[in-house]
Amino acid sequence: MELAIGIILGCCALGAGIAMIAGIGPGIGEGQAVAKACEAIGRQPESKGAVTTTMIMGCAIAETTGLYALVIAILLIFVAPQQFVNVLTSAMGK
Amino acid sequence: MKKIEPVIWKETGFVALVSLILSVLMQSVFLIISHWVKGAWDYTVILGNLLGYIFAVGNFFLMCITVQKALGKEEKDAANFMRLSQLGRILMLFVVALAAYFIPVFNIIAVVIPFLFPRIAIMFRPLASMIKKRRDKDE
Numbered sequence: 001m002e003l004a005i006g007i008i009l010g011c012c013a014l015g016a017g018i019a020m021i022a023g024i025g026p027g028i029g030e031g032q033a034v035a036k037a038c039e040a041i042g043r044q045p046e047s048k049g050a051v052t053t054t055m056i057m058g059c060a061i062a063e064t065t066g067l068y069a070l071v072i073a074i075l076l077i078f079v080a081p082q083q084f085v086n087v088l089t090s091a092m093g094k
Numbered sequence: 095m096k097k098i099e100p101v102i103w104k105e106t107g108f109v110a111l112v113s114l115i116l117s118v119l120m121q122s123v124f125l126i127i128s129h130w131v132k133g134a135w136d137y138t139v140i141l142g143n144l145l146g147y148i149f150a151v152g153n154f155f156l157m158c159i160t161v162q163k164a165l166g167k168e169e170k171d172a173a174n175f176m177r178l179s180q181l182g183r184i185l186m187l188f189v190v191a192l193a194a195y196f197i198p199v200f201n202i203i204a205v206v207i208p209f210l211f212p213r214i215a216i217m218f219r220p221l222a223s224m225i226k227k228r229r230d231k232d233e
Binding site: 023026027028030031032033034035037038039041048049051052053055056057059060061063064066067068070071074075078079 | 099101102105154157158161162164165167168169170172173174175176177180181184187188191195202203206207209210212213216219
């Protein structure tokens with residue numbers, strides 16, 4: 001029983017860690033996008049307003065992947081282990 | 095301190111409004127679930143939702159300010175600044191979730207779900223702009 005619980009907890013932690021790999025991408029992507037936006041504003045300073053609006057929308061969308069990963073990781077760390085252990089305990093009880 | 099551009103207030107206001115509507119929707123879903131699962135909806139869900147909502151909208155607002163600041167920097171500095179900001183904001187949300195887990199007055203699921211609301215709000219943004227454009231055209 002203890003071994004099974006240990007495996008569940010370990011797998012949940014491992015899953016959370018793997019999920020957070022997706023958190024790296026948005027940072028790199030947003031950085032690249034903003035760098036290019038800076039370049040565009042440097043070339044055409046009058047387009048700053050339009051570029052800012054587009055950048056805000058773009059960054060918000062790009063960041064979603066990281067947030068999905070974070071939510072999955074949080075659920076795997078804090079919520080899933082208890083649920084899995086409950087399922088295991090009830091299955092063992094039967 | 096640099097002045098915050100009006101577009102940031104406008105977008106944050108829109109995101110806050112849509113997130114509020116989605117929060118009400120989430121509360122009603124919890125309420126419906128509580129008919130079958132006893133204790134699914136209580137004050138912890140409301141407090142958790144409030145905490146998640148504040149930090150989700152706050153995260154969006156901070157991202158907007160970061161974009162504004164980054165656009166005034168050199169290319170390389172802007173990219174690094176954006177990466178650093180993203181890391182900091184993700185860590186902030188993680189700490190909020192951690193606090194929600196250890197403080198028993200918050201429901202962790204009700205805290206985490208609102209983090210995704212700004213994305214849904216952004217999804218509705220083109221639709222809202224289209225409706226506004228059509229209304230302006232009619233007038």
